[in-house]
Amino acid sequence: MLNDSAKLDTAFQALADPARRGxxxxxxxxxxxxxxxxxxxxxxxxxxxxxxxxxxASGLVRTEKKGRVRTCRLEPKALAAAEGWIAEQRALWEGxxxxxxxxxxxxxxxx
Amino acid sequence: MLNDSAKLDTAFQALADPARRGxxxxxxxxxxxxxxxxxxxxxxxxxxxxxxxxxxASGLVRTEKKGRVRTCRLEPKALAAAEGWIAEQRALWEGxxxxxxxxxxxxxxxx
DNA sequence: CGAATCGTTAAGCATGTACTTAACTAACGC
DNA sequence: GCGTTAGTTAAGTACATGCTTAACGATTCG
Numbered sequence: 001m002l003n004d005s006a007k008l009d010t011a012f013q014a015l016a017d018p019a020r021r022g023x024x025x026x027x028x029x030x031x032x033x034x035x036x037x038x039x040x041x042x043x044x045x046x047x048x049x050x051x052x053x054x055x056x057a058s059g060l061v062r063t064e065k066k067g068r069v070r071t072c073r074l075e076p077k078a079l080a081a082a083e084g085w086i087a088e089q090r091a092l093w094e095g096x097x098x099x100x101x102x103x104x105x106x107x108x109x110x111x
Numbered sequence: 112m113l114n115d116s117a118k119l120d121t122a123f124q125a126l127a128d129p130a131r132r133g134x135x136x137x138x139x140x141x142x143x144x145x146x147x148x149x150x151x152x153x154x155x156x157x158x159x160x161x162x163x164x165x166x167x168a169s170g171l172v173r174t175e176k177k178g179r180v181r182t183c184r185l186e187p188k189a190l191a192a193a194e195g196w197i198a199e200q201r202a203l204w205e206g207x208x209x210x211x212x213x214x215x216x217x218x219x220x221x222x
Numbered sequence: 223c224g225a226a227t228c229g230t231t232a233a234g235c236a237t238g239t240a241c242t243t244a245a246c247t248a249a250c251g252c
Numbered sequence: 253g254c255g256t257t258a259g260t261t262a263a264g265t266a267c268a269t270g271c272t273t274a275a276c277g278a279t280t281c282g
Contacts, residue, residue, distance in 0.1 A: 223282105229279100236272105239267080240268095242264080243263090244262090248257100248259080249256105249257085250256085
């Protein structure tokens with residue numbers, strides 16, 4: 001379902017922080033290690049780890065550890081779910097506008 | 112711009128709460144008063160007011176007071192901005208920026 | 223006028239978030 | 253085996269969130 005509320009909670013919450021969006025933007029260009037994600041960010045590594053945990057918990061990012069390096073990759077399905085919720089609301093809004101247009105036409109033709 | 116970070120912060124933050132998403136869902140069917148928004152929610156009116164403030168601060172909702180009733184309406188442009196950021200990341204991941212440009216145009220003209 | 227309706231403000235509280243530093247483990251590479 | 257690299261855990265702090273109740277202001281209506 002598109003409307004799994006608890007999932008949307010954590011996904012939007014994860015998106016609501018510039019550091020996490022920066023990490024996602026980096027990952028949208030391809031997989032990266034934790035320190036690669038951390039490098040451009042003005043904060044300590046443990047802080048980045050916490051952000052990463054938030055991203056994993058939301059399902060937006062999947063990680064895998066091999067040797068001593070953890071590789072992170074985007075999970076587009078979760079991203080699509082969040083996008084889908086917004087799109088649905090806008091579609092409803094626009095649907096309403098369409099009906100309004102029809103209504104206006106009816107008024108005109110009737111008289 | 113689509114990438115105004117501070118604006119996205121508050122927009123996604125506003126979306127990260129089921130009560131606020133419920134209010135938006137209601138508003139996507141048309142304008143409503145504060146108490147209409149509050150009726151289905153299991154919380155006090157002041158709590159709803161706070162959520163409403165968050166929605167206004169994010170630009171997702173616009174309100175107007177006439178007499179003693181405040182009327183709230185959806186602001187689709189802010190919704191489109193949030194949707195657009197996600198769409199951009201997914202487009203990058205899919206390696207198809209060309210189609211993304213078209214999509215942005217669609218969001219703008221629809222908003 | 224006086225009562226009911228709609229909204230608003232203020233204060234307080236419990237919990238969650240976003241960091242920090244310090245200390246520690248696990249794997250490479252020579 | 254020893255130092256370096258990569259990540260992790262723990263503990264603490266400062267501030268933000270999400271609610272509550274109580275009290276108040278402003279319209280509208282009988």
